[in-house]
Every structure is written in C-alpha cells, then in structure tokens.
Amino acid sequence: MIVAHDAVGFALRCADAAGTDPTRDRWIPMRRDTRERLDRVVADRITEPLGMQETRFNPSPRLRWRIAAEEYQLGRGLVWGSVHDENAYCLGGVAGHAGLFATARDLATLAQAALNGGRYGRARILDERSTRLLFTDYNRAFPTHAHGLGFELDQRRYMGALSSAVTAGHTGFTGTSIVLDPLAHSFAILLTNRVHPTREWGNNSPSRAAVGTDLAMALPVRPSQGPTSWYAGEADGSKATLTIPLRGGTRTNFDLWYDTASTDTGAVEASTDGGRTWRLVPVTLRAPGYRWRTDGTYTGFQGRQWLTAEAALPAGTTHLRWLLRTAAAPHGRGAARPRRLRRRGAGDGPVRRGLRRPPPPRRGPLRPGRLGAPAGLTPASVARVTVTVRPANEASRDDLRAVFGTRGDPANCQCQWFKSRDVWAIPKQERTDRLRSQTHCGEPSAAQTSGLVAYLDDEPVGWCAVEPRIAYERLLRARVPWSGREEAKDDPGVWAVTCFVTRTGYRRRGVSRALARAAVEFARTRGATAIEGYPIRVEPDQTGGGELFVGTTTVFADAGFTEISNPTPRRAVMRVDF
Incomplete structure (x- = not known):
C-alpha cells in the first residue's frame, strides 16, 4: 500500500552536498542550482538511482486503490490520493516538507542507504561526510531537542528503546515515522493512518515507540561471562x-x-x-x-x-x-x-x-558500505546521564547560582518558602544570602547544610532541600501536611524533603529521582529516625504547574517512600522510617 510520507524529503538537504561545504544548507538554492522542479530533483538524485520505483509526488489516479484514504476536509472532501498537508496542497502537491508518497519497501531502501554511508548497491546518493550530518547534533544549546540535518535525534517518545545520542528519526503528521539506528545498523519504519477520518483521533507516539522498542529488544547482547x-x-x-x-x-x-x-x-x-x-x-x-x-x-x-x-x-x-x-x-x-x-x-x-x-561504537574511519558512529560518541560523553549528588556545603556559590538561575520562581524564592512566614517580605538579596548561609556553600568541612546539589559530570543541574523538619517554620504551621495525623511536630529526628529545583535544559534526565534517593541516605547517615516529603500527585494527562517544586509521588516512591496520608486529592505525605 502506498501512503503519504514526508520524511524522505529531508534527505534532499544534503542530496547534492558531495564535495561541497557539509555545513551549507542546500535546500533553498536547490531549484536555482539545478533549474529543475523539486520532484524532478528527487527523482534524478534519489529515487531513480536507488530503484525506488514507487516513490513519487502526485501519484496517478490509477494508484488510488493502493493509497490510504486520509481525513475529510472542508472544501476538499475526503482526501484520498493527494497530499494531506494543506500548505503542500496549495503548492501543487510538491513541497519539501510533505507530499511524497512511498511504500515501506522503498523507504527501507532509503534507510539502508543512509546506514550504509549514503550508498545502496552500486548507487551513491550522498558521500559519507554528508551522511554523517544526518546523525550529528547541531542543536546542543537545547539538550532535549537534539537535531541533525533534517532528522531529529534521541527522541525516545517515538523511537522507544532504539533511542540513542545518534539515533535519527522523523515523524509524519498522518501517523508515519522512520527511525535509523547507526549503532545497531537497524531501522524501523511505521506507516499508519492516524488522520482517517479525522485528525482528532489523538497522538500515536506510543505505537511508534512500541515498534522501536520491539525491534530494540530483538537485538541480542551476548553476556560478558558465561552463557x-x-x-x-x-x-x-x-x-x-x-x-x-x-x-x-x-x-x-x-x-x-x-x-x-x-x-x-x-x-x-x-x-x-x-x-x-x-x-x-x-x-x-x-x-x-x-x-x-x-x-x-x-x-x-x-x-x-x-x-x-x-x-x-x-x-x-x-x-x-x-x-x-x-x-x-x-x-x-x-x-x-x-x-x-x-x-x-x-x-x-x-x-x-x-x-x-553488538559491535561497540567506532570512532575511526568508516568501513566500506557501513556508517560508523559520529566522532564524540564515547562512554565518557554518554556518562553525563549519570547523576551524582553532593551535600550543598561541598558546592560553590557559582554552582548554586547556576542551578537557581536569575529568573523565575527558584531565583526569586531561593528556597526560603518553608523557612519564613512571609518570604516575599524579605528582600531578594537577603533571601540569596540566607540560602548561602544555610547551605554553608564553599565550606566542605561544615558540620551542617540545608540541601543537596546534583551534577552531570561537573555541571550543577539540580537542588534538593533536606533538613530536620523543625527547620521549616512554614511547614510546622501549615494545615495540609498534618491533616489526620497525630504526632509531635517538633521531633528533631524526623527530617523533611521540601523542595526540588532542576536547572532549565536538564529536565527529564532523572535529576529529581537521584536527589530524592540521595536525600534518604543523607538523612540516614546524619542520624535521622525518619524522613518525609509532601509531594503532589500528577496524573498522566496533567501537569503540576507551579506545584512541582515539592516533587511528585512517583519520584518519592522511586526513592522508597511510602504514602502515610492523603490530606487532599492531589497532595500526599510520604515517609521512610529508619
């Protein structure tokens, strides 16, 4: 069955880059350089050399029976056999972002050519240097939005367990996706029809991720010892x-x-x-x-x-x-x-x-007919995803400043919310000074500190406030944490985790979870009899908004906390007794 798929067109960004500056975007001048229409360039430089006989723009009406019907649109009726994207439709069905129809077999040929370093059989559509651009992150200023030339990188939401720092992929609005894994020399292609008869069906990323995960789990790993x-x-x-x-x-x-x-x-x-x-x-x-x-x-x-x-x-x-x-x-x-x-x-x-x-990532020259890992993909570089945690007195002032930033709630509060009855009556500079004094930052020999700092390598990325519960004046006066509980609020042996901060650009990397686990061990070694937190419960379809600074129930559960009370529908009290 032929379906619309817009990922193939992105290979055109470097389709004629062989022997030219690999950082130059060739898309805009493509037609000017060749004096040909885009569909002709695709045919001459990609589909015909690779033998992709069923890939084309504006397929013949005689092929309609092999094409998936898409959605019903006002003014067009049922879209079937022509490009779904409205902008591409207005451009006559030929555009760089949409309009290309293909089969799974043809897309497999293109994927294999990319993994082979730009070559399939005797046909070469890209040189090896240009092919590497597809798998090289040029968007490092935004850590969770890695992007190569024309392809996204490391997007687990639809790549599933195939995801890695150099796994490339692209999705199509109609429900299609392609994932290229150069480390395993494997690819996954999913051609579905999410928009029939309406685009309101929802997101099919879980299905995309499931396909990637199934393929990843089929890739074997031989034990280092024994059978x-x-x-x-x-x-x-x-x-x-x-x-x-x-x-x-x-x-x-x-x-x-x-x-x-x-x-x-x-x-x-x-x-x-x-x-x-x-x-x-x-x-x-x-x-x-x-x-x-x-x-x-x-x-x-x-x-x-x-x-x-x-x-x-x-x-x-x-x-x-x-x-x-x-x-x-x-x-x-x-x-x-x-x-x-x-x-x-x-x-x-x-x-x-x-x-x-599987073979480890190679950092040397490409082997003939096979794409190796881009330079820089080493155990040392991927080790950044392992979070280490240190007491805040071992952190510097610059470390704290980097985590709390200069704008937003963390920078304004400086983790003083639970420390004072009226935090906003305290001048901002004094709040900053109080945090420095409470943490004893820059004093590794200090006997006390008020929290923990998380690092990825030597980069400070997170903060967790953890102290004896009696240190938090607002907490002791609050109503919600004590609802339905009868115990001495002034017990100095009970510690509390009250606040998390994850630095912008480093979220969704397990920083809060690492801090919560470290807080348990930190309190235990300091003589605590118990430690508790007051997290918010966030459902899969909800966001915590400004309340997430207290942590979520899943983060605390992962660290071994158990729920002891549920004072409100969204707020829980969770605890570990030593």
Whole structure:
C-alpha cells in the first residue's frame, strides 16, 4: 500500500552536498542550482538511482486503490490520493516538507542507504561526510531537542528503546515515522493512518515507540561471562532485583550493561544486616580508554557495551544487590549483569538467554558500505546521564547560582518558602544570602547544610532541600501536611524533603529521582529516625504547574517512600522510617 510520507524529503538537504561545504544548507538554492522542479530533483538524485520505483509526488489516479484514504476536509472532501498537508496542497502537491508518497519497501531502501554511508548497491546518493550530518547534533544549546540535518535525534517518545545520542528519526503528521539506528545498523519504519477520518483521533507516539522498542529488544547482547545474564526487564512501574550473599571482602568487581530511559534508574546497594536495610555503594565504571564514578546509581545510555565496575564495600557487608526501577513507558532496553561476580558469589533473578554483544561504537574511519558512529560518541560523553549528588556545603556559590538561575520562581524564592512566614517580605538579596548561609556553600568541612546539589559530570543541574523538619517554620504551621495525623511536630529526628529545583535544559534526565534517593541516605547517615516529603500527585494527562517544586509521588516512591496520608486529592505525605 502506498501512503503519504514526508520524511524522505529531508534527505534532499544534503542530496547534492558531495564535495561541497557539509555545513551549507542546500535546500533553498536547490531549484536555482539545478533549474529543475523539486520532484524532478528527487527523482534524478534519489529515487531513480536507488530503484525506488514507487516513490513519487502526485501519484496517478490509477494508484488510488493502493493509497490510504486520509481525513475529510472542508472544501476538499475526503482526501484520498493527494497530499494531506494543506500548505503542500496549495503548492501543487510538491513541497519539501510533505507530499511524497512511498511504500515501506522503498523507504527501507532509503534507510539502508543512509546506514550504509549514503550508498545502496552500486548507487551513491550522498558521500559519507554528508551522511554523517544526518546523525550529528547541531542543536546542543537545547539538550532535549537534539537535531541533525533534517532528522531529529534521541527522541525516545517515538523511537522507544532504539533511542540513542545518534539515533535519527522523523515523524509524519498522518501517523508515519522512520527511525535509523547507526549503532545497531537497524531501522524501523511505521506507516499508519492516524488522520482517517479525522485528525482528532489523538497522538500515536506510543505505537511508534512500541515498534522501536520491539525491534530494540530483538537485538541480542551476548553476556560478558558465561552463557546467561540476569536481566532486569522493562515492565511499567516495576522493580527488578538481583541479590547475592557475600562472605567477607572489602571490594568487588562485576560487569554491567544498561540502556535505560532517564526515568528508569538502576542502583547498586549493600546490606550489613542480612538484607534488612540497604545503602548505595559508590561505583567506578570503566570502558576501554574511559573511567568515571557514580554514587551507586546509573541511568541513561552507556554506549551499548559491557562496562567493568569496581566498588568498595562497607565493612561487614553480608549482601549485595542490583536493582532497576522503571516508570511508565517508553523504556530503554533495561539492565543486565552476568550471573556471577568476578569473585565468588551466587545470584538469583530472571535470566535472559542468548544475549549477544553488538559491535561497540567506532570512532575511526568508516568501513566500506557501513556508517560508523559520529566522532564524540564515547562512554565518557554518554556518562553525563549519570547523576551524582553532593551535600550543598561541598558546592560553590557559582554552582548554586547556576542551578537557581536569575529568573523565575527558584531565583526569586531561593528556597526560603518553608523557612519564613512571609518570604516575599524579605528582600531578594537577603533571601540569596540566607540560602548561602544555610547551605554553608564553599565550606566542605561544615558540620551542617540545608540541601543537596546534583551534577552531570561537573555541571550543577539540580537542588534538593533536606533538613530536620523543625527547620521549616512554614511547614510546622501549615494545615495540609498534618491533616489526620497525630504526632509531635517538633521531633528533631524526623527530617523533611521540601523542595526540588532542576536547572532549565536538564529536565527529564532523572535529576529529581537521584536527589530524592540521595536525600534518604543523607538523612540516614546524619542520624535521622525518619524522613518525609509532601509531594503532589500528577496524573498522566496533567501537569503540576507551579506545584512541582515539592516533587511528585512517583519520584518519592522511586526513592522508597511510602504514602502515610492523603490530606487532599492531589497532595500526599510520604515517609521512610529508619
């Protein structure tokens, strides 16, 4: 069946870039340079050389029976056999953003040509340098909006578990999508009809992501040791755990493979009391030529290769465990670990068989007929998705200033809302000075601090306020947190998490989740008997608006908090007792 698909036209941006400046946009002067119509350029330079015989603008009425009917539009009736996009229709059905009809087979040829470095069989439509432009992010000033030449990059919402820093894709308004994964040398094409008989049906990105995830899960990963690996799975809202007993020893080494969404977080934890309580174990991760350290948590994309991990164990460790907590879809491919340590130990948990390791990203020259990973895609660069957390007294003033910014609620409040009865009566500079004094920022030897700072590498990206509950004057006077509860408000052993700030440009990377987990451990080590938070409940179709600074129930649940009261339909009190 032939359907409208507008992703193919984006290859035209560099269709004649061979031997020219690869950063020059060739789209505007295309017709001027060739003195030909766009549809003729597409035929001469792309579809005919590649043998894409069923790809064309304005298909013949005789092909209508093979074309999906689209929506009913006023003035046009049922759109069927002509371009759906109104602007392209006004341009006679030939435009750079819409109007191209194709089959899945033809699109597969184009996708394979892109993955081959611009070549398919004996036909070359792009040189290798130009092809790399499709997979290179030129939009780095906006971290969640990566974009190559003509294609989006790393968009998990429709790429699913195929998503990576160099996975390219494009969607069509009518429901189509194409995803190119140069690391696995694979592609996914989905041709659906979202707009029939009306465009009001909704968003089909979940379906797109499901196709990408199904393909990603079919790509094998060979265990680094033995015939099988423990595999955490990718179910929604799940917690998978592998626990092993230990007999003495102060250090351990193991291999780790993970590829997760930013909302799914793994951890390595140790117990010294037979598994009753657990604490994070800082881990050093290594890949060939690279080394970095985490607080014991891991999330995001790590290069699709096995990493070597080393950890120092707390004295008296009796058990070690690996876990992965997942949120809602879309997910990555999950996490895996060989069934045994490099030292003695036995594991349990689900087993994934037949895992085969894909080739790691290459940083050298392209091999003939195959597109390698762009330069810069290394374990060190993707390690930025692993969040580390430090007490705020170990942060500098510049770190705090970078997180809180200069505009908006965080910059205005300076985390003084719960500290004062009337925060807005305090001059802004004094609020800033109070935060610096409360955190003791720049004083690593300080005995007290009022929060935690999160980092991606050495870049400060988040803040979490955590102190004994009695430090928050407004909290003690508030009505909602105490509704239906009978306990001493002035108990100094109970700590509270009251505020989260994630720096603009770094959201949806698991920063709040990492801070919430770190807050639990921070309070525990400072002698707290319990820690609680007062998050807002956000449904999938809602946004929290200005209330999100208190955190969400999913963030707290991920950190091990349990709900102890529900004072309002949207507000909960959640707690961990030590």
